[in-house]
Amino acid sequence: MPARRSTGNSVSGGEVISRIFAAPRELVFEVWTKAEHFTRWFVPEGAEFTGCEIDPRPGGVIRFGHRFPDGMTVHMSGTFGEVVENQRLVFTFGFVDDSGRPRPHPMFPDWPLDVSSEITVVLEDAGDGTKVTVAQRLMPPDFASHPTAKHFQELAHEGWLQVLARLGAHLSTTRGGPPDMTAKLIYIATQSLDGFIEDEQGRFDWSEPDEEEHRFINDLVRPVGVYLYGKRMYQTMRGWESEYGSKESDPAVMRDFAKLWRAADKLVYSTTLEQVSTPRTRLERTFDVDAIREMKSRAGRDLTIGGPGLAAHAFRAGLVDEIHLFVAPIVLGRGKRSLPDDVRLKLALVHERRFERTGIVHLHYRAA
Numbered sequence: 001m002p003a004r005r006s007t008g009n010s011v012s013g014g015e016v017i018s019r020i021f022a023a024p025r026e027l028v029f030e031v032w033t034k035a036e037h038f039t040r041w042f043v044p045e046g047a048e049f050t051g052c053e054i055d056p057r058p059g060g061v062i063r064f065g066h067r068f069p070d071g072m073t074v075h076m077s078g079t080f081g082e083v084v085e086n087q088r089l090v091f092t093f094g095f096v097d098d099s100g101r102p103r104p105h106p107m108f109p110d111w112p113l114d115v116s117s118e119i120t121v122v123l124e125d126a127g128d129g130t131k132v133t134v135a136q137r138l139m140p141p142d143f144a145s146h147p148t149a150k151h152f153q154e155l156a157h158e159g160w161l162q163v164l165a166r167l168g169a170h171l172s173t174t175r176g177g178p179p180d181m182t183a184k185l186i187y188i189a190t191q192s193l194d195g196f197i198e199d200e201q202g203r204f205d206w207s208e209p210d211e212e213e214h215r216f217i218n219d220l221v222r223p224v225g226v227y228l229y230g231k232r233m234y235q236t237m238r239g240w241e242s243e244y245g246s247k248e249s250d251p252a253v254m255r256d257f258a259k260l261w262r263a264a265d266k267l268v269y270s271t272t273l274e275q276v277s278t279p280r281t282r283l284e285r286t287f288d289v290d291a292i293r294e295m296k297s298r299a300g301r302d303l304t305i306g307g308p309g310l311a312a313h314a315f316r317a318g319l320v321d322e323i324h325l326f327v328a329p330i331v332l333g334r335g336k337r338s339l340p341d342d343v344r345l346k347l348a349l350v351h352e353r354r355f356e357r358t359g360i361v362h363l364h365y366r367a368a
Helices: 023-033 036-040 141-145 147-171 211-219 231-242 252-263 287-297 309-318
Strands: 007-011 014-021 050-055 062-066 073-084 088-096 114-126 129-139 183-192 195-196 224-230 265-269 283-284 300-305 322-327 345-353 361-367
Touching: 014 224, 014 265, 023 036, 023 088, 023 114, 023 147, 036 050, 073 114, 129 147, 141 147, 147 211, 147 287, 183 195, 183 211, 183 309, 211 252, 211 287, 224 309, 231 252, 231 265, 300 309, 300 345
Parallel strands: 183 300, 183 322, 224 265, 224 300, 265 283
Antiparallel strands: 007 014, 014 129, 050 062, 062 073, 073 088, 088 114, 114 129, 322 361, 345 361
16 A cells, blocks of 8 residues: 655665555565565566565575666675564675676666675554665765765665555555455545535646645556546646656656656547547557456556546446545535446445645545
8 A cells, every 4th residue: 555755864875765554564574575575566667577586584595687668687686684574674685697697787887896785674563554664775885975876876766766655555455475466456536525526617626736645646656557548537637748747847746747657558448539649548449348357467567547437437347446535625516426326336444644734535445
């Protein structure tokens, strides 16, 4: 499930990031130390695993690789220094070639062969959840002042934000044991207290998120690989391709969301739209339930469905796995409903959060 807001601080030449997840420490420790879980979330945006081996004991190995969309492959290998069950992990990794021999980072030809990263993961109780603190520092420590190290740390920070968001999404779908490998179809909507996403005039300006909520939404959709849209929702969202979040003067949360939106695939369902105008977008004339079910079974990343009209088809077909509702403190009386009237669906509440400044409440449900 989505984590709460993270904080980053530079200490000892490294990066420290903390997040709180609504999951017990035992489960969080499990998804860090079992390869079948680790490969579901410890991967940067757009990359895929090429292999993984984890032996979580002092002196045990950790080896894995990532292949990126441009064809670049990064292999990493290291050892565990500390393993305290359900509490603490310390491990190192350096960059290696296909045969396991030390090599520079593919993006940094001047990367010294003797430089590695030391990762410390600390798990602490936080109410009903778990606080996860991750610290990464370069070894030997004096390398941290090297110009290459600074660039690497910037990339590493972005990478940690992505993988921790994916960790939260993975934790929301597992209760231990082998993970469910089927991607989820997720419905996300902001609605009034009486259940409308827009008023009678089609206005939804009351639902615009502030920076805190926007950042939360970014983390929520970070693991998503495909957006399913109807015509109107697509026309509303396509501005993120080149208009919104495109300027350096735009807020960082807008630039971040624009980057995520552009990197994902889009399927637009419409019988009247003549063509689509954004990259990575395909136009479909009919909402084929069997095709969506097949897409879920084959996808490596989750899917979201946007717009209540299109989502109604998915609800009726039993395709929706999770619902994220952002309930705003406003009553509209009339308008377009966020949920279909003719569907009965039993749900389990997974997580809730209140945004103090706006009074919006986030409710995360899973189909029971």
